[in-house]
Amino acid sequence: MSLLVKMFHFVNLASFKYKIDESHSVGHSMNILHFAHKIFQSEQSKYPELREQERIVYMCAVLHDMCDKKYMNEEQGIMEMEQFLAPMITANELSVTKQIVSTMSYSKVKKQGFPKLDAYTRVYHIVREADLLCAYDFDRSMIYHMNQNNCDVLVAFENAHDLFRNRVFRHHSDGLFTTEYAKIKSTELEKEAYCRIQAWKEILTNDCFDTKK
Secondary structure, three states: OOHHHHHHHHHHHHHHHOOOOOOOOHHHHHHHHHHHHHHHHHHHOOOHHHHHHHHHHHHHHHHOOOOOOOOOOHHHHHHHHHHHHOOOOOHHHHHHHHHHHOOOOHHHHHHHOOOOOHHHHHHHHHHHHHHHHHOOOHHHHHHHHHHHOOOOHHHHHHHHHHHHHHOHHHOOOOOOOOOHHHHHHHHHHHHHHHHHHHHHHHHHOOHHHOOOO
16 A cells, blocks of 8 residues: 555544544645645756655645644644654654644744755745645635634635735735745635635625525
8 A cells, every 4th residue: 555545544534533624634635735746846847856855745745734733732643643654754754744744834934934954945845835825725714714613604704804814815925935836826826716705705795595584
């Protein structure tokens, strides 16, 4: 069984165990994997040394939310990830993977800045920026709020809209993108997010949903 197959099985099991909703479970792992793959391909032409770090990119992409403090104790999540990966990868790969997944969250970057990972700095930014690109999915943000805050779709829309105004639409001005692919793709995704928000406004204010009291 390949490492990729085992990783997605691990994500499935952990999502069930910790009640990780669809905004951060398997579907999100797949999306960040695809973005990480695209960024990796783009960066590899400029940094040939990345070729030997490809597996770390994909491991971090698939597993990055399996220690998310929104759903579990972060140290417990990292320990379980370590126990899962240790028999299959090198000690160095494991160490780097743990460093990346434990320092790439938006909140940690805003508070502590980028970590010093020397030869693995490009790997870190590839995975972190892939995750940021996933953040432009407005519906995903609504789904998170509906599940975590137990709110209805109207409140979820307002919460998500606030998040986009105060965080997601500031990714560029906050200097969070370093790769060319992410800079270009994020501009495209930002436009799509604005359109999605407008569409939601039209749907949520449509009087066809009014019910008789």
